[in-house]
Every structure is written in C-alpha cells, then in structure tokens.
Amino acid sequence: MSRVKLEEELNLMLPETNEQNLLNFKSILPHFYYTKITNNRIIRTLNPETRYKQDSYIDSEFELNEQRRAFFPVDLGVNMDIAFKLYQKEIYYIFENNRELYSILDEHKIRFRSLVDYSSFSTNSLTAGKQEVKLFKFLMKYNIMPKRNIDIINNFKLGNKEDMYVCISRNPIDMLFCATNQSFTSCEDLSSNWQSAYYMGLGALTLDPNRCIVFLTTDRLKKYTIKGHEFKHFRYISRSWGLLGIYNTFTIVRYYPTRSIKFGDYISISKKYKIIKQSRFIKSKFLFNPGFYEGGKYISIYNDNIAPEIGKRKRIRYFNHGESYSLTDWNWSGGFEKLQKYNNLLGYRSCSICNNDISSDDTWKDCSGNFYCQVCYNKKYFYCGNCDTEYLNSEHKFKLYAETRYCIGCYNRIFFKCGKCNNETRRTYMSIENPGICKDCDTKTKTVSDNSPKFHWNVRQNPLTINYIEEVSPTWD
Numbered sequence: 001m002s003r004v005k006l007e008e009e010l011n012l013m014l015p016e017t018n019e020q021n022l023l024n025f026k027s028i029l030p031h032f033y034y035t036k037i038t039n040n041r042i043i044r045t046l047n048p049e050t051r052y053k054q055d056s057y058i059d060s061e062f063e064l065n066e067q068r069r070a071f072f073p074v075d076l077g078v079n080m081d082i083a084f085k086l087y088q089k090e091i092y093y094i095f096e097n098n099r100e101l102y103s104i105l106d107e108h109k110i111r112f113r114s115l116v117d118y119s120s121f122s123t124n125s126l127t128a129g130k131q132e133v134k135l136f137k138f139l140m141k142y143n144i145m146p147k148r149n150i151d152i153i154n155n156f157k158l159g160n161k162e163d164m165y166v167c168i169s170r171n172p173i174d175m176l177f178c179a180t181n182q183s184f185t186s187c188e189d190l191s192s193n194w195q196s197a198y199y200m201g202l203g204a205l206t207l208d209p210n211r212c213i214v215f216l217t218t219d220r221l222k223k224y225t226i227k228g229h230e231f232k233h234f235r236y237i238s239r240s241w242g243l244l245g246i247y248n249t250f251t252i253v254r255y256y257p258t259r260s261i262k263f264g265d266y267i268s269i270s271k272k273y274k275i276i277k278q279s280r281f282i283k284s285k286f287l288f289n290p291g292f293y294e295g296g297k298y299i300s301i302y303n304d305n306i307a308p309e310i311g312k313r314k315r316i317r318y319f320n321h322g323e324s325y326s327l328t329d330w331n332w333s334g335g336f337e338k339l340q341k342y343n344n345l346l347g348y349r350s351c352s353i354c355n356n357d358i359s360s361d362d363t364w365k366d367c368s369g370n371f372y373c374q375v376c377y378n379k380k381y382f383y384c385g386n387c388d389t390e391y392l393n394s395e396h397k398f399k400l401y402a403e404t405r406y407c408i409g410c411y412n413r414i415f416f417k418c419g420k421c422n423n424e425t426r427r428t429y430m431s432i433e434n435p436g437i438c439k440d441c442d443t444k445t446k447t448v449s450d451n452s453p454k455f456h457w458n459v460r461q462n463p464l465t466i467n468y469i470e471e472v473s474p475t476w477d
C-alpha cells in the first residue's frame, strides 16, 4: 500500500490553512467549558515541542506528517466499488425474477450487458439504440428498480472523478468535524439537538493518546463557521475511529455513515501493529487523564460502546463493554452555537431580558420561542387563564382573580360585580332568582325578609342592569 508523497500531502490542506484552523481552535476552546488546566493541556498538544511523548506516540509510530496526517490513495476499480457490486447483484436478482423486463429493454434497444456494465454505472448513462439515457432515471421510470434501493446504492456510490484518499489523522480539527457539516450527521454533530450534548467532548479528543480519526475524503475542503471563526475542513465520504489497544493492536471502529470501503485495506501502519477486528474487548494502550469540565465532571469523550475504566490518579483506560456508555449526561438541546454558559448544560437557560439563569421548571417561553424568567415574562406578557392566549402587556389589559390573569373579554364572561356588595365573583355564584346579585347577598335578603314580614323581598332586578366591570362587548366562542 503506497503512501501519498509528503509534498502532495501537505498540499491537500495548505500549511497556512492548517495554521489558521489551529488558531481558530484555540479561540473556540473556552466555549467547551473545560477547566483552565484541561485547556492548557489541550493547547500543549497543538505544538510538537510542548506535547508529551505519549501524545506524539501515534504520530511517530505511524509516521504522520507535520499536520498530523498520513494519506493513502484509493483507486476504486471495478472490484472495489461496493456500490457497483450492490447494483450488479440487484440487477441480476430483478431480471432473474421478472423475465418480462427484458421486453422493456428490447423496446428501448438496450442490451442487458450494458445495463450491468461498470462504465454505464459510473457515468450514469446507458446506450439506447442511437440515444443516451440516464441509467437511474430509466430504471425508475419503468419501475425496474424501486427508488428506495436506488437510494441505498447511491449512498454507497463514491464520486469517481476526484482523487480519493484514506487518511489517518491526529489533527484536532479532523476530530472536531467528525460529524459536523458533513453529508451525514450523528450525536457528535455540533448542531445536534441531543440533550446529552455529546459533542462537548470533541474539543478534548486530542488528550486521548490512543485515538486517531480515519476517513475517506477527496481533495476538496469545506468551510464552516463556529463561534465566529471560519474553519476549512475535509469532507468525509465516511469516517471511523482508530484505537490503539494493548498487545500492539489497532482497531478501526464505528464507520459513519456506511462502510463504503474497508479502511484497513488501504492504510499501512507500523509493522509492529496488527489491525484487528472490533472485538468485545478492547483495552486501550495508554492510561490517560481525559480532562474535566468547569463543574468537575469528566469530559464526555467516550460513548459509542467505549466505557472508561477509571484508575489511580483519575487516569482512565477504556474498554469495550458492548453497550452505550457516557461519562456525562447534559440537559441541553440547543446545540453548540447557542450555548452561552456552562450552566446551560445543566438545563439552565438564560432569560432573554435579564440574562439570569433559569431552571427548566421555571422557564417561560413566548410564542416566538424566546425564554424568560417568570418575573420578566410577567412584565412583558400576560397569559389568559381562560382562553390560553398570550397578550402583550403594552397592548392589552388584564384582570386578576385568585392570582390568575384573565383577558378582559374572558373576565367579563366568567365574573361579575355584585350589585349589592360590589364584590367581584364568578357568574356561577350569581343568584338565579336575582340576577346581578351574588348568592351571599341573595341569602341575606331572604334572611332579612324572613325576619320582617313587612318587607317584600321580591324586588327583582332587571337582568340587563347587571354591572359589568368594564364595558366591552363580550365575544362568545
């Protein structure tokens, strides 16, 4: 397996681009909310002169270049193209099971042989008599192959006009972009809305001396801005993690989004190391300290089946438990960009007016999705306890009853002001015989009339004279 010439390797990402990326990385590092000590350790790994020997181990053992990468060219011949293999299998299967399809080919003067030809597949074109037709369009139009299967094949299909490489990398930017701004996503995407915010560990991956990222890429870079800093990064057709294990083993785990090619077939690593299949039990070569968040928790760089074994002096070694495991469970679903402070990770949001921390139980959200503490919400809005409508205080008035706010319309529908005692109370508490009068006053009237036979209590009030609290035309819904 040949390696790309060093000169060419360093041209895949220009040295000045790499430098700028690392400067940007330092600038966004505080937004991961690690301790100062952890940040200093991370910064130390960025420079080969200040790096610990252990952190440079993969670099020297696998002969990574000064950008901490090694590239291996990928030539996808007929036999290596998984998408084509899938396609071929599928076509043979379909035609074997439905002989009538041959008549569609005859009709269009298409030879079966050209249908299963690699050049038709890779150029997506088919010779139909004297015409050229688009291969996949044709297959879909005549219901030869279902769209779902075409999608699966396309998912495996690699661009065939560009140079392709498998890269082994210890570059922190390559790890940072393991799922961000790619054609696929995962919980490690900086914009992921997973509550556990697993991407918070990405800034500290470089502290793991056992780990490198392995990816399939072309020579085209992509741009992406994080916290105001523009990075240029490799576009991954697929990627996975390489892990150094005990007994000189190297394992490639977790292909994303698919294992379009087997990376182990393309890379060459130090002869001392044996590439092994992912097993139930992987124990890392080095014990190391994964670093800490401001609040004292371990940085969550392990999930994906890799659980930590915590040893003396807070150093850890990981091994494969065969189940998901994480050191940190955050409660933040806003993604990295919206994160403003460490407390956000604990489920606290910031009030959009006073900027105070608000816990999730105490968070008020307006209809535009802004968050408020209760005090600020109540200053800006009121929420009618009856019609479930949010009103701006600056535009509408509310009435209070038993500490609940009501819009004027609802209030007048539910409450009335007693014509005798002037108390405001529920309409359900209005006397039936004497509308406009509360039941209390009504009972008193009756009591009085019972005691003095001279007084006739049936002085009915005209229902139309019920005292409204405010003159509004009630709207009934």
Ligand SMILES: [Zn+2]
Pocket: 351, 352, 353, 354, 355, 356, 372, 373, 374, 375, 376, 377
């Ligand atoms: Zn507030």
Ligand SMILES: [Zn+2]
Pocket: 384, 385, 386, 387, 388, 389, 406, 407, 408, 409, 410, 411
């Ligand atoms: Zn209302």
Ligand SMILES: [Zn+2]
Pocket: 418, 419, 420, 421, 422, 423, 437, 438, 439, 440, 441
């Ligand atoms: Zn009354």
